[in-house]
Amino acid sequence: MLTVAGVTHRYGQGPAVLHDVGFTYTRTGMLAVVGASGSGKSTLLAIIGGLIRPSDGGEVTFPGAAPDDATWVFQVPNVLGHRTAEANVAVGALASGGSWAAAVDAARGLLDDYGLAHVAIGKAGRLSGGEVQRVMLARAQAMRAPLLLADEPTGQLDHANTLMVAASLRRLADTGTTVVVATHDRSVSDLADATVELEDATATYVDRT
Numbered sequence: 092m093l094t095v096a097g098v099t100h101r102y103g104q105g106p107a108v109l110h111d112v113g114f115t116y117t118r119t120g121m122l123a124v125v126g127a128s129g130s131g132k133s134t135l136l137a138i139i140g141g142l143i144r145p146s147d148g149g150e151v152t153f154p155g156a157a158p159d160d161a162t163w164v165f166q167v168p169n170v171l172g173h174r175t176a177e178a179n180v181a182v183g184a185l186a187s188g189g190s191w192a193a194a195v196d197a198a199r200g201l202l203d204d205y206g207l208a209h210v211a212i213g214k215a216g217r218l219s220g221g222e223v224q225r226v227m228l229a230r231a232q233a234m235r236a237p238l239l240l241a242d243e244p245t246g247q248l249d250h251a252n253t254l255m256v257a258a259s260l261r262r263l264a265d266t267g268t269t270v271v272v273a274t275h276d277r278s279v280s281d282l283a284d285a286t287v288e289l290e291d292a293t294a295t296y297v298d299r300t
Contacts, residue, residue, distance in 0.1 A: 102146075123273075132243075161237075199211060228259045
């Protein structure tokens with residue numbers, strides 16, 4: 092269960108980007124944070140993930156996990172470009188314990204699940220944007236993190252790759268990971284179980300199940 096309570100945040104002396112934002116997401120699955128550009132989506136995600144503290148009060152709780160237990164997928168992915176896609180995912184699997192050989196086996200299976208078996212031994216730096224994002228999601232699944240935070244993961248992708256990444260986010264949510272994604276893309280938000288809509292620094296929570 093993810094709870095955001097009374098979060099208010101401003102940058103410097105400017106107006107509040109978020110004002111008394113609060114909601115409770117009571118299940119594993121997929122939560123979309125939506126709103127216009129500049130509405131505070133990335134700020135809220137960063138507060139949930141512990142990257143920044145709310146300037147004017149509020150708290151975030153995710154029972155059974157600390158903020159640094161979360162894994163991130165950004166609009167600009169942070170893959171190891173000189174390593175293979177397989178190695179990038181295996182690093183995630185290794186973080187959850189076991190041998191390198193077992194991690195590689197797990198990585199191969201996940202890459203196959205994400206439709207990436209054909210690029211498993213290709214250097215990650217040579218993959219397309221959509222392929223890289225799916226490698227990141229496979230790595231996140233390999234890490235078995237309880238919470239995935241994705242900040243505009245389809246923002247630089249074409250429509251076909253957006254649909255594949257959206258489906259991959261949904262797949263990851265269905266494995267038991269709580270996925271929180273900041274997005275302006277309906278292809279992504281339409282797959283969510285609930286949404287938090289940000290407008291004028293305030294939030295409206297809608298359970299869609």
